[in-house]
Amino acid sequence: MNEPFEKAVQRHGATVLRVCRAVLGAGPDADDAWSETFLAALRSWPDLDEATNVDAWLVRVAKRKAVDIARKRARHAVPTGELPEQPSRAGIPGAGDHELWQAVAALPERQRLALAYHYLGGLAHAETAELIGGSAAAVRRAAADGIKALRQQPSFDEPRRGADR
Amino acid sequence: MTEKTESGPGREERPGEGGPERLFPVSATELDRLHIRLVERAQDEELLDVAYRTIDSPVGPLLLAATAKGLVRVAYQREGFEAVLDTLATRVSPRVLESPARLDPVATELEEYFTGTRHSFDLALDHTLSTGFRQLVQRHLPQIGYGHTQTYQQVAALVGNPRAVRAVGSACATNPLPVVVPCHRVLRTDGSLGGYIGGLAAKTALLDLERAA
Numbered sequence: 001m002n003e004p005f006e007k008a009v010q011r012h013g014a015t016v017l018r019v020c021r022a023v024l025g026a027g028p029d030a031d032d033a034w035s036e037t038f039l040a041a042l043r044s045w046p047d048l049d050e051a052t053n054v055d056a057w058l059v060r061v062a063k064r065k066a067v068d069i070a071r072k073r074a075r076h077a078v079p080t081g082e083l084p085e086q087p088s089r090a091g092i093p094g095a096g097d098h099e100l101w102q103a104v105a106a107l108p109e110r111q112r113l114a115l116a117y118h119y120l121g122g123l124a125h126a127e128t129a130e131l132i133g134g135s136a137a138a139v140r141r142a143a144a145d146g147i148k149a150l151r152q153q154p155s156f157d158e159p160r161r162g163a164d165r
Numbered sequence: 166m167t168e169k170t171e172s173g174p175g176r177e178e179r180p181g182e183g184g185p186e187r188l189f190p191v192s193a194t195e196l197d198r199l200h201i202r203l204v205e206r207a208q209d210e211e212l213l214d215v216a217y218r219t220i221d222s223p224v225g226p227l228l229l230a231a232t233a234k235g236l237v238r239v240a241y242q243r244e245g246f247e248a249v250l251d252t253l254a255t256r257v258s259p260r261v262l263e264s265p266a267r268l269d270p271v272a273t274e275l276e277e278y279f280t281g282t283r284h285s286f287d288l289a290l291d292h293t294l295s296t297g298f299r300q301l302v303q304r305h306l307p308q309i310g311y312g313h314t315q316t317y318q319q320v321a322a323l324v325g326n327p328r329a330v331r332a333v334g335s336a337c338a339t340n341p342l343p344v345v346v347p348c349h350r351v352l353r354t355d356g357s358l359g360g361y362i363g364g365l366a367a368k369t370a371l372l373d374l375e376r377a378a
Contacts, residue, residue, distance in 0.1 A: 013199070014196060018185055
């Protein structure tokens with residue numbers, strides 16, 4: 001790729017962050033996945049074919065990095081009688097969108113991942129199916145069910161009401 | 166490069182509420198913080214080949230770019246910063262990131278120059294973007310002292326090729342490090358300005374600045 005890498009960060013940074021947040025929860029793990037994604041992308045950038053769909057390529061890299069981080073998190077998990085205090089994975093309170101992220105985190109895993117890679121990441125249902133298994137039709141249903149569940153959230157419509165005021 | 170389109174595969178079934186951009190806003194502050202982290206990591210892992218920033222100056226916004234070797238490009242806005250970055254990506258490396266901190270020493274020296282307190286630059290330079298005779302001329306230019314000028318003809322003689330006046334002209338016109346490499350101190354034999362990559366108003370402003378100090 002001959003394009004300055006900075007342009008890719010500017011153009012796709014927000015999309016990749018949304019995907020990481022939907023997969024890992026809005027918090028430090030998602031930030032780490034974002035960093036690992038763009039660092040890996042920077043490493044491969046000069047060798048990347050000019051015809052590559054950068055958006056979709058970055059979403060796939062983000063998927064691998066998110067899986068790595070989720071595995072690491074599972075390895076470090078220690079069974080315990082009482083819950084330790086943890087940094088919230090729900091984003092910054094008062095940021096306005098944390099309720100919606102919490103609702104995303106509460107979705108069944110397949111709905112959450114279909115939402116992450118298809119709805120937020122912009123991959124086709126078939127491409128999403130390659131990443132998370134199952135058929136394109138099943139991914140389509142999972143994404144639609146996920147969106148339907150989110151529609152029940154009052155914060156889902158908040159931006160629109162805010163804009164009309 | 167394909168721009169993001171809403172007509173691509175898989176996009177047609179997004180709900181109509183305004184899309185993820187509006188429903189899942191990501192603040193510029195958060196992205197800035199992640200960007201700073203990315204630049205630090207990239208630098209640690211030696212993946213930051215070209216760092217750049219822009220500064221304001223009395224001759225308009227300037228783009229500054231550096232490699233590990235040193236300052237590689239100073240560009241005037243009229244050159245088109247996008248085009249300048251594209252050229253750096255092609256000619257040096259596409260591993261280009263905006264990194265204001267990395268260019269701080271350069272920004273400081275330029276600020277001192279523009280306020281008249283600095284008369285010569287103490288910066289490592291990367292001459293990668295010019296070759297051959299042009300680079301030879303550009304390496305000679307810092308020897309023209311602050312507030313002094315030479316003619317294209319004098320410069321040609323000093324680099325040992327007195328008949329290469331036109332080539333000296335094009336070496337100055339293509340100087341990738343204007344201001345720092347002072348091609349603005351080279352004039353026509355009749356005292357008229359000749360050309361300048363930053364425009365004649367910028368050349369005049371720099372000469373006036375140096376005369377006043």
